[in-house]
Amino acid sequence: MKRISEEMLKKLEEADNELNLYRTIFDIIYNLIVVVDHNGLIRMMNQRYCDFLKINKKDAIGVHVTKVIENTRMHIVIKTGKEEVGDVQEIMGNKMIADRFPIVHDGKVIGAVGTVIFKDLAELDMYVKRVSKMEKEIEFFKKELKKALGADDTFETVIGDSEEILKAVSLAKRVSDTKSSVLILGESGTGKGLFANAIHNASPRSDYPLIKVNCAAIPAELLESELFGYESGAFTGAQKGGKPGKFELAHKSTIFLDEIGDMPLNMQAKLLKVIQEKEIERIGGVKGKDIDIRIIAATNQNLEEMVKNKTFREDLYYRLNVIKLVVPSLRSRKEDVPLLVDYIIKKLSKEMDRFVTEITPAAMECLQEYDWPGNIRELENVIERAFNLMDKEAKIELKHLPPSLLQKNRDRSLNDNLSLRHIIEEVEKNAIEKHLKETMGNKYQTSQRLGISRTSLYEKINRYQIKV
Ligand SMILES: Nc1ncnc2c1ncn2[C@@H]1O[C@H](COP(=O)(O)OP(=O)(O)OP(=O)(O)O)[C@@H](O)[C@H]1O
Numbered sequence: 001m002k003r004i005s006e007e008m009l010k011k012l013e014e015a016d017n018e019l020n021l022y023r024t025i026f027d028i029i030y031n032l033i034v035v036v037d038h039n040g041l042i043r044m045m046n047q048r049y050c051d052f053l054k055i056n057k058k059d060a061i062g063v064h065v066t067k068v069i070e071n072t073r074m075h076i077v078i079k080t081g082k083e084e085v086g087d088v089q090e091i092m093g094n095k096m097i098a099d100r101f102p103i104v105h106d107g108k109v110i111g112a113v114g115t116v117i118f119k120d121l122a123e124l125d126m127y128v129k130r131v132s133k134m135e136k137e138i139e140f141f142k143k144e145l146k147k148a149l150g151a152d153d154t155f156e157t158v159i160g161d162s163e164e165i166l167k168a169v170s171l172a173k174r175v176s177d178t179k180s181s182v183l184i185l186g187e188s189g190t191g192k193g194l195f196a197n198a199i200h201n202a203s204p205r206s207d208y209p210l211i212k213v214n215c216a217a218i219p220a221e222l223l224e225s226e227l228f229g230y231e232s233g234a235f236t237g238a239q240k241g242g243k244p245g246k247f248e249l250a251h252k253s254t255i256f257l258d259e260i261g262d263m264p265l266n267m268q269a270k271l272l273k274v275i276q277e278k279e280i281e282r283i284g285g286v287k288g289k290d291i292d293i294r295i296i297a298a299t300n301q302n303l304e305e306m307v308k309n310k311t312f313r314e315d316l317y318y319r320l321n322v323i324k325l326v327v328p329s330l331r332s333r334k335e336d337v338p339l340l341v342d343y344i345i346k347k348l349s350k351e352m353d354r355f356v357t358e359i360t361p362a363a364m365e366c367l368q369e370y371d372w373p374g375n376i377r378e379l380e381n382v383i384e385r386a387f388n389l390m391d392k393e394a395k396i397e398l399k400h401l402p403p404s405l406l407q408k409n410r411d412r413s414l415n416d417n418l419s420l421r422h423i424i425e426e427v428e429k430n431a432i433e434k435h436l437k438e439t440m441g442n443k444y445q446t447s448q449r450l451g452i453s454r455t456s457l458y459e460k461i462n463r464y465q466i467k468v
Contacts, residue, residue: 186327189377261301362422
């Protein structure tokens with residue numbers, strides 16, 4: 001008895017598998033297929049047909065075929081019992097080729113099956129083109145979204161050709177392919193986030209989005225639910241249906257833990273557990289979930305010092321510090337300032353729809369002399385500020401730079417002949433422009449006001465390419 005029921009069970013299972021296989025074939029086959037019973041009610045319709053008619057399968061099943069498909073003759077085939085092959089049928093403005101076959105059982109027509117294909121390849125081609133256009137559009141929007149989120153950074157967007165930055169880029173490129181944790185160290189605004197994005201985008205995980213967590217920006221009491229997520233009803237106010245945490249969202253991708261030095265000690269212990277066990281458990285959850293993540297952490301704090309002071313766990317430090325990437329300060333690679341300035345000017349011109357092309361030698365020199373405690377972020381801010389102060393000029397001049405920056409450079413510049421010459425030239429140019437404007441372009445009055453001869457004024461207007 002037991003053996004018989006086991007055999008039956010096995011047969012049932014086989015039949016079930018076979019049925020599932022047919023269902024799958026039915027849905028993936030290119031033709032549009034419909035099956036009706038002897039009353040003309042739809043019994044089956046494959047997914048492609050539903051998609052083509054833009055209807056839900058459940059709304060079609062059980063409905064008379066004439067109410068769902070235009071110009072159908074399926075109900076007629078049931079009556080005549082005669083197959084119709086190669087009939088032209090118009091559906092939703094498309095000329096289609098329809099084949100209809102009666103289903104005969106024990107000499108009786110019990111239903112019919114119909115298939116439909118596009119009449120000519122040109123029409124099919126049109127659909128393929130339409131779909132591929134839509135795919136391209138989706139791709140475009142995906143890219144734009146990445147750009148808007150600042151997630152499209154690659155190693156090409158890391159500007160600079162100083163030895164320090166090239167060394168950092170070369171190490172970062174080498175480790176992109178691996179799954180090893182990376183600890184990015186560097187002062188604020190040096191580009192740690194940029195490097196994290198570039199590493200992720202060059203890695204085999206780049207099909208999935210980089211998941212960012214700023215450990216300093218999230219209050220300590222919320223960090224756990226942000227990282228681990230929670231189950232429904234885990235605590236008062238928990239979202240119905242629960243919420244996945246950043247670790248879960250980063251499955252198969254990379255998680256970027258920015259400002260890791262600000263992670264509270266209790267969370268450090270939990271992070272360590274995730275790294276060791278490769279498993280996470282939502283708050284209020286009962287069982288763990290395997291996760292496959294790569295960790296990139298960054299900080300501008302001295303973690304070694306924090307380990308000594310016991311404010312950062314030593315074991316976690318070693319787990320994160322598999323590859324240490326130090327991003328150099330701008331101060332240590334001032335030779336990169338002109339390249340960066342040029343890059344930022346172009347970027348901002350595009351973003352702000354402005355026509356700024358250059359910077360005067362004196363202003364550039366001033367930027368190169370400065371120490372940049374806020375690094376590239378500060379440089380970006382200084383240039384953006386200049387853009388906002390500029391009238392119609394196409395060049396950034398000394399007068400567009402913040403007074404604090406000019407002040408800091410003044411003493412140093414006085415000892416430097418080249419700088420002094422540039423500064424004098426720029427002051428001269430500004431003064432000429434100002435007086436020309438005030439005298440409405442009158443050169444005689446301008447030369448009088450400035451106490452120079454008219455010949456000298458003309459010579460200077462030419463030299464500084466002042467538009468009169
Ligand atoms: N080498 C570089 N080339 C071009 N742009 C850069 C470079 N480095 C940094 N930037 C730009 O400077 C800004 C600051 O960079 P980012 O946010 O990556 O710095 P950070 O070190 O992560 O700062 P923080 O420590 O404050 O989080 C960003 O707009 C970034 O695109």
